[in-house]
Amino acid sequence: MRETLRDAITIARKDLLLEFRARTTAISALVFSALVLVIFYFARDPTEISDRALAPSVLWVTFTFAGMLGLNRAFQIELETRALDGILLAPANRTSLYLGKVFANLAFVLMLEAITVPLFGVFFNVDVVSPLVPLAGVIILATIAFVAVGTLFSAMTARTRFAELMLPVLLVPFLMPPITAAVQMTERLFAGRPLSEVAGWLRLLAAYDIAFVILGILLFEATLDE
Amino acid sequence: MTPLERATRLSNLGLAVTTVGFVALAGVYVRALAFTPLERFQGPAQKIFYVHVPAAFCALLAFGIVGVISLLYLWLKDERLDLFSASAAEVGVAFSVVMLTTGPLWGKPVWGTWWTWDARLTLTLFLFFLFVGYLLLRNAVPEPTQRARYSAVLGISGLVLIPFIHISVYLFRTLHPEPILLKPGRPSLPTTMLTTLLLSLGVFAVLLVGFLMQRYGLALTRAAREERGLA
Amino acid sequence: MLRAEGLYRAFGPIVALDGVSFSLDAGESLTVFGPNGAGKSTLLRTLAGLLRPQRGTVYVDGARYDGRNAAQRRRIGWISHQSLLYDALTASENLIFVARLHGVDRPTSAARAALERVGLGDRIHAPVRTLSRGMVQRTAIARSLLHEPGLLLLDEPFTGLDVDAARGLRELLTTEIREGHAVVQVTHNVEEGLELASRVAVQRAGRFVAYGPRSAFDAAAVSSHYRTGGTDA
Secondary structure, eight states, rough: HHHHHHHHHHHHHHHHHHHHHHHHHHHHHHHHHHHHHHHHHHHTTTTSSHHHHHHHHHHHHHHHHHOOOOHHHHHHHTTTOOOHHHHHSSOHHHHHHHHHHHHHHHHHHHHHHHHHHHHHHHTTTOOOOHHHHHHHHHHHHHHHHHHHHHHHHHHHTSTTTTTTHHHHHHHHHHHHHHHHHHHHHHHHTTTTOOOOGGHHHHHHHHHHHHHHHHHHHHHGGSSSOO | HHHHHHHHHHHHHHHHHHHHHHHHHHHHIIIIIIIIBBBBBBBGGGHHHHHHHHHHHHHHHHHHHHHHHHHHHHOOOOHHHHHHHHHHHHHHHHHHHHHHHHHHHHHHHHHOSSSSHHHHHHHHHHHHHHHHHHHHHHOOOOHHHHHHHHHHHHHHHHHHHHHHHHHHHHHHHSOOOOTSOOOOSSSSOOOOOHHHHHHHHHHHHHHHHHHHHHHHHHHHHHHHHHHHHOO | EEEEEEEEEHHHHHHEEEEEEEOOOOTTTTOOOOOOOSHHHHHHHHHHHHOOSSSEEEEEETTEEOSSOHHHHHHEEEEESSSSOOOOOOOHHHHHHHHHHHEEEEEEEEHHHHHEEEETTGTTTBBBGHHHHHHHHHHHHHHHHHTOOOEEESSSSHHHHHHHHHHHHHHHHHHHHTTTOEEEESSSOHHHHHOOSSSSEOOOOOEEEEEEEEEGOOOOHEEEEEHSSSSTT
16 A cells, blocks of 8 residues: 555656656646636627626636646657656556556646636636635545546547547546535535535535546556456 | 357347347337327327336446446456447447437426426536547547447546536535526326336336347457457 | 466457467577567566456466465566656655555665666656656666566566667666576567567557577568468458
8 A cells, every 4th residue: 555655656757747748738738727717708708797606617627628638648648758668567557557647637627727726816806815724635536536537537538539639528427426515515615605515516516526436446457458 | 050140030039129129119018109198288299208217227227237247347357247238338328329319309398498407417428528538548548458448447437436426416416596497306106107117117128228239249249259350 | 586377358349459378488589579459568567466367377387376476476577668757756755655565675775876876876756747858768677677687578678768768778678688587578670679679569459479599580581570470351
C-alpha cells in the first residue's frame, strides 16, 4: 500500500514535470476555459436570463470541456516512445500507474479550475469568495469523479484511432451524475444557502467518487496489453 | 458438427424464435386493440404503451447482459463471451431506439409534448448513449483481444453508472417538479390492461432472445469463417 | 536463467507464437532471426511479461513468471529501438524517474553514474530531444541497465545506430554476457545478430523453424531459413 502510493507519486511528479516543461496543454486548456466563459456570457438573452441564473451551469460546463483536453495526454506521453513498457517492467504495480495518472490529472484539472474560478467570478459578477471553502470542497469532489472515470477511459482511448473524439463520447454520459450534483450544490452556495439543503446530492457525489475510484483501480489492469 | 455448422444452426433457431415472437406480438396487438378497453383519459394513444414499456424493459435487460457478460469475460477471457456481449449491445440499441421513438409518439397526444425528462425515458436515453459508445469503441479498436478487454471495461462501468443516473434523475425531478407533465407513474391498471402488458412483456422477451440468438450466431459464423480463411 | 515452454499466443485469427520452447543459462546469448510479422516482438514481449501467453509458460530463475512478480521483473532489462525516454525531460531526469520506480538507492547519483558509464557525463542535463540519435540510444541503454538486470531482452537494438554507437553497444553487450548476464535478441540484421549469439533461432509464422548452437549457423544458413523455413512457405 505504501509502496503503491510512493510509486504513484513518483509517476505523478514525472507527469507534472513533463507538463511543466511542455506547458502547451496547460496554456491551451486555460485559454480555452476563458473562451468558453466568454462565449457563454454572450450565448443568451441577458434580459431573459440573468448572470446569476446561468452561472452554476457555465462554471461546470467550462470545467468539463476544458478538463477533457488534458486527459488523453496522460497516456499519449507514455506511448510516444513506448515509455509505458518501461513503467510496466519496473517493479511498481499496475494500481500505482493508475493512481499516478489520477493524481497528475487531478493536479492538472484542479489547477485549471483554481484559475478559472476567479475569472468566472469577475465575468459573471458572482461572489466566489464567501462560499470559497464549501465551493472548493464541491469542486474537489466532482473533479475526483471526473478524473477517476476520465483516467480509466483515456487509458483506452489514447490507443484508439480518433482518441480526441472517442473520449468525450464515452466519458460524457458518465459525467451526468457528478455534474448534475455539482451544479445543484454550486447553485445553493451562490444563493448563500447551506450545503445541508442538498445533502442528497452530496451523498450521491461521494458515493460516485468511492464507486468509480474503486472501479478504476479494479478495471485499469484490463486496459493494458496482455 | 463444425463450429460453422453450430453457428448456422443457432442463427436458424434464432430466426425461428424471432418469427414466433413476431406472430405472438401480432396476437398481443389484436388483443390490445380489440379486446382491451380504451384508457379513459389517454384514448387510443395509450395503445403504444404495450410496445413502449416492454421495449424499455428489454433495453435495460440487454444492458444488464452486456455488463454481466463483460464481467465474466474479464474473468474467463473467452472470446465467445465478448461476441455475446457485443451482440447484446446491438440488440439493445434496437430496443432503446424503439423505446425512444414510441415515447414521443405517446407523449405528444397524451402530455402535449414530444419529450419529457421522465426518469425511465431519461434512463433509456442514457442506455442508448452507452450502447452507441460501446459499439463506437469496438469499432475503433482493430485487435480482437484488446477490443474485448476495452469493451468489457466500458460495459462494467456502464452497469455501475446506471443506478447513479437513475438516482440523479429522481433527485433532479424532486427539486424541479414539473406539474404540467402528468406522469401516470404507477397507476393501478385495470386487470385486462395489466394482462395485455404482461403478455407483451413476455413476447418482447421472446423477441430479445430471438434477436440475440441470431446476432450471436452471426458473430460466431464470422469468427469461424475468419479462422477457416486463415488456417 | 530463462526458460520458455510451449508458448502460444494469437491475436484474433493471427497466430504470433506457436509452441516456442527454449532455455537459456547465465552467460548465454540467444539471437532470434525472422522476417517481419514472424512474431519476434511478441516473443520478446511475452518473455518480458508484457504479454501473457495463451498457452505455455515462461520461467525466470526457475520460477514461473507471469509479469506480476516484482522480484522477477527487477531481473529483466529491456532495450529496444524505441527509447522509452521522455523527450521533454533531461537524460538525468529520465533516469532518476526510473531509479525511483525501481527503488534504487540514491537515485540522483545512480542516474549520474549510469550516464557516465555510457560516456554521457557531460550531457546529463540536456533534454533528451536535443540529443543525437546515438546519444539517445546510449541514454536508453543506461536507462535499461540502471537497476542492474541479469537478463537482457533486446528488440532490434541496432536499428538507427551509427557505426560508433553500434560498436559501443556491441562492446557493452559482450562485456555483459562475459559477466554472466543472459541475453535474448530479436532482429533481422543477420550480421549483428550472429556476432553476439551463442545460440541461434529462426522464427517464422510463430514457430522456431531452426534452433541450435551458434556453430551450426552461418549467415548463409540463416538467410536460407528465412526463405524456405516454416511449413507455410
